[in-house]
Amino acid sequence: MQFKNHIAQNFSYSRAKNIGGKIVPTIVVLHDTAGRLEKFNSANYLLTAPRGVSVHFVVERDGTITQQVPTNRRAGHAGTSEYHGQKGCNNFSIGIEIVNPGRMTDAGGGRARTWFKETYNIVEAGIHFIQTQEHGAGWWMDYEPEQIAALEDLLHALFDYVPTLTDIVTHWYISPGRKVDTNPLFPLESLKARVLGRDDLQDEAANDASDLIEDKGEMVSIDVPNDTLNMRRWPSFNPNVIATIPDGVVVPVIRAGTFGDRPWLKVRYSGQEGWIVASHAAPTTHS
Numbered sequence: 001m002q003f004k005n006h007i008a009q010n011f012s013y014s015r016a017k018n019i020g021g022k023i024v025p026t027i028v029v030l031h032d033t034a035g036r037l038e039k040f041n042s043a044n045y046l047l048t049a050p051r052g053v054s055v056h057f058v059v060e061r062d063g064t065i066t067q068q069v070p071t072n073r074r075a076g077h078a079g080t081s082e083y084h085g086q087k088g089c090n091n092f093s094i095g096i097e098i099v100n101p102g103r104m105t106d107a108g109g110g111r112a113r114t115w116f117k118e119t120y121n122i123v124e125a126g127i128h129f130i131q132t133q134e135h136g137a138g139w140w141m142d143y144e145p146e147q148i149a150a151l152e153d154l155l156h157a158l159f160d161y162v163p164t165l166t167d168i169v170t171h172w173y174i175s176p177g178r179k180v181d182t183n184p185l186f187p188l189e190s191l192k193a194r195v196l197g198r199d200d201l202q203d204e205a206a207n208d209a210s211d212l213i214e215d216k217g218e219m220v221s222i223d224v225p226n227d228t229l230n231m232r233r234w235p236s237f238n239p240n241v242i243a244t245i246p247d248g249v250v251v252p253v254i255r256a257g258t259f260g261d262r263p264w265l266k267v268r269y270s271g272q273e274g275w276i277v278a279s280h281a282a283p284t285t286h287s
């Protein structure tokens with residue numbers, strides 16, 4: 001099936017060399033290309049990639065989408081993988097590659113370097129240092145708003161027209177320890193909430209359901225002896241950890257609210273804002 005009529009963005013279909021047999025897809029697997037950002041660079045590579053590699057869709061930085069494999073045929077994007085006990089995710093998934101350079105390292109001089117030796121200005125390119133349990137530490141480039149909007153359109157179209165689909169996952173989720181895509185900046189939970197209608201609270205909803213207390217200048221001390229506390233993108237226990245805060249670190253509190261019968265605090269740490277469970281945050285006295 002092609003989705004040209006259902007997607008607002010620029011869309012084209014080019015047939016990949018590596019197209020496998022019939023599948024009944026039940027999940028969508030999201031990837032980063034971990035390649036150059038130039039338009040169609042990764043898409044063109046994937047059309048004739050070696051070792052059976054292929055993917056159903058590629059989403060460029062500007063939101064342009066290329067489909068390369070029909071949604072009811074097998075593509076080679078997941079490799080060794082497992083979803084809820086089911087191995088070999090290529091046999092039951094639709095793969096989407098999102099153009100992003102992947103993990104970068106500090107190149108000095110305010111720049112970050114990709115594995116393919118390109119460097120970017122950290123500020124200008126929207127690059128952030130983030131460490132998560134799933135990704136480890138690295139410098140990561142933000143996705144473009146046009147890219148996320150196009151991806152969301154594509155996901156809506158897929159879930160409308162492929163009735164067997166039930167979930168959206170990332171490559172790191174099905175190949176833990178082996179893969180780190182999509183990167184920690186990827187807005188997985190908000191996309192899932194919007195596309196799947198799941199009950200995860202997006203930013204606006206989480207803000208509406210909590211109180212802004214930043215002006216009070218409250219500070220809390222992380223209280224997890226000999227451990228670290230997960231800072232999460234949203235106040236839930238879904239895979240949305242964006243940082244781990246060591247025991248004893250004092251952080252400023254921005255918001256406070258109750259989610260799932262549990263008090264949470266939105267705090268600022270290491271240049272990011274995120275949610276922590278309040279039971280592991282001890283009040284500090286301040287003047």
Ligand SMILES: [Zn+2]
Nearest residue numbers: 031032171181
């Ligand atoms: Zn991947």
